[in-house]
């Protein structure tokens with residue numbers, strides 16, 4: 596058993612991955628009311644709100660910190676004036692102040708791959724520098740495609756794993772999970788005419804197939820493929836970046852709730868007590884559970900192997 600905290604918890608995708616590895620959640624934070632609702636329904640716990648308003652000392656001590664911190668507010672991270680300077684509006688520093696106070700042994704951070712190249716790599720340099728040199732972590736990072744780990748969706752994310760140097764042997768190494776031998780494809784999961792997901796003929800004409808504008812991926816029962824990344828704005832089909840199903844009364848529909856669960860690797864019985872719009876937003880913001888479950892497994896294995904026996 597290990598204890599963990601769930602920051603920027605969303606609907607708890609990382610929590611499911613940790614619980615499957617026998618972790619016990621001792622604190623969660625998520626400020627979005629709708630995500631809180633889904634989280635509470637599934638984990639019987641209302642997450643704490645705005646992390647910027649929570650004192651680090653009021654958070655229980657824990658072995659493992661998880662954070663899929665939001666990716667938008669990075670603009671000023673490289674221009675920070677010092678570690679203690681907390682005015683950047685950069686939520687990464689919410690994570691670091693908690694790490695600093697608690698001297699958390701293990702960490703897992705998740706983000707979009709763009710984090711690595713943002714501001715010519717400067718943002719990621721600062722993140723690595725702070726974790727290594729100011730907080731004393733040995734860190735490893737990798738961009739992993741969830742499609743290689745048991746879901747029928749292309750979803751590339753950067754994962755940063757860290758171990759507090761003081762607690763671990765110097766020669767610590769980390770092996771990232773190996774890709775599954777067998778791929779999963781969307782056709783296995785498509786439903787027959789689920790109701791309420793049709794895209795009207797009007798919308799199809801005006802947006803979906805507008806000339807020179809995007810390339811929606813159209814799939815059907817024979818599609819032995821992986822769907823495009825489920826994004827939080829999937830329901831706004833003007834974006835045209837998504838995957839749509841040839842099915843239903845109007846000929847084309849959105850992915851259903853159950854199909855979203857499948858492409859994100861969520862359990863079938865996961866409850867979704869919110870509107871359809873919120874449902875897409877929440878899954879689109881979340882993690883593909885199986886890949887995180889495997890990474891957490893590797894983190895725990897590494898921790899066991901390299902922990903100092905004081």
Ligand SMILES: C[S@@+](CC[C@H](N)C(=O)[O-])C[C@H]1O[C@@H](n2cnc3c(N)ncnc32)[C@H](O)[C@@H]1O
Nearest residue numbers: 603604605606608625626627645646663881882
């Ligand atoms: C990329 S999502 C993480 C989703 C999560 N990993 C999951 O499995 O669902 C980031 C989340 O951080 C939340 N968030 C942003 N700012 C916050 C803050 N100041 N305090 C608490 N939560 C915040 C957002 O509402 C969003 O749900």
